[in-house]
Amino acid sequence: MVFLGCTDEMTFETKTVGVGEDVNLTCPRQKSDYSATLFWIRLVAGNLPEVLGGTFSFHDHNHVNKTPHFTTKQEPGIYLLHINKIQQSDTGLYYCINTEKLNLKFLTGTFLRIKAEPDITKNFQLPPSDPVRPGDSVTLQCSVLFDSEKKTCPGDHSVYWFRAGSDEAHPSFIYAHGNNRDHCKKSPESESTQKCDYFFSKNVSSSDAGTHYCAVATCGEILFGNGTKLEIEGLHLKLGWLF
Incomplete structure (x- = not known):
């Protein structure tokens, strides 16, 4: 996803890419x-600011500044920055x-936003067994499955409960568990x-009528x-799943 903007002197864009992708950023190069x-x-x-590479604008040459992660080089009419397998x-x-x-x-500016892959594989809720x-x-029970090999962003997760009543336009917040995994165990x-x-x-x-949702926040x-x-219904309360 790319959003473009500009001033009299500089073009600016916001680019969103996924972890592991390759990215090319270009800059105009005038031989004059x-x-x-x-x-x-x-x-x-x-x-601190980090210099990734430099070159003369007017002079064509084949010199390449290269590390395992960054490459800067001249191409016709542009100065290229290549980022290999982008990281968070x-x-x-x-x-x-x-x-x-x-x-x-400043000729060009790019805000590079890295979209991390959440480690959540499933979030499901179970109703009480007795009326x-x-x-x-x-x-109410909420069970969340996490895959530690998939996570590509720092930090832990947070768990929240919301209730959506039939007369409410938006769900209302009712409880937060915080960001810990004290009640987690390995899946067999x-x-x-x-x-x-x-x-x-x-x-x-009676005010608790509605749908209660468990929400897990992680990786943005x-x-x-x-x-x-x-x-x-009357004095009785029925509970059920929503699918």
């Missing part, structure tokens, strides 16, 4: 700029700069898979469960 030099620099939060740590601002005598001009009445205590199906069970208990009242995304629906 006899005293100009082009540089690719990178700005990453918490780090490559998120940042990339600028192509033209320097001529004592003048410095309950208003005033009784009810426990795979060594890399963990199963985490989260429980939400409360005394039921939120995955909702299938939902547990609570319906009140």
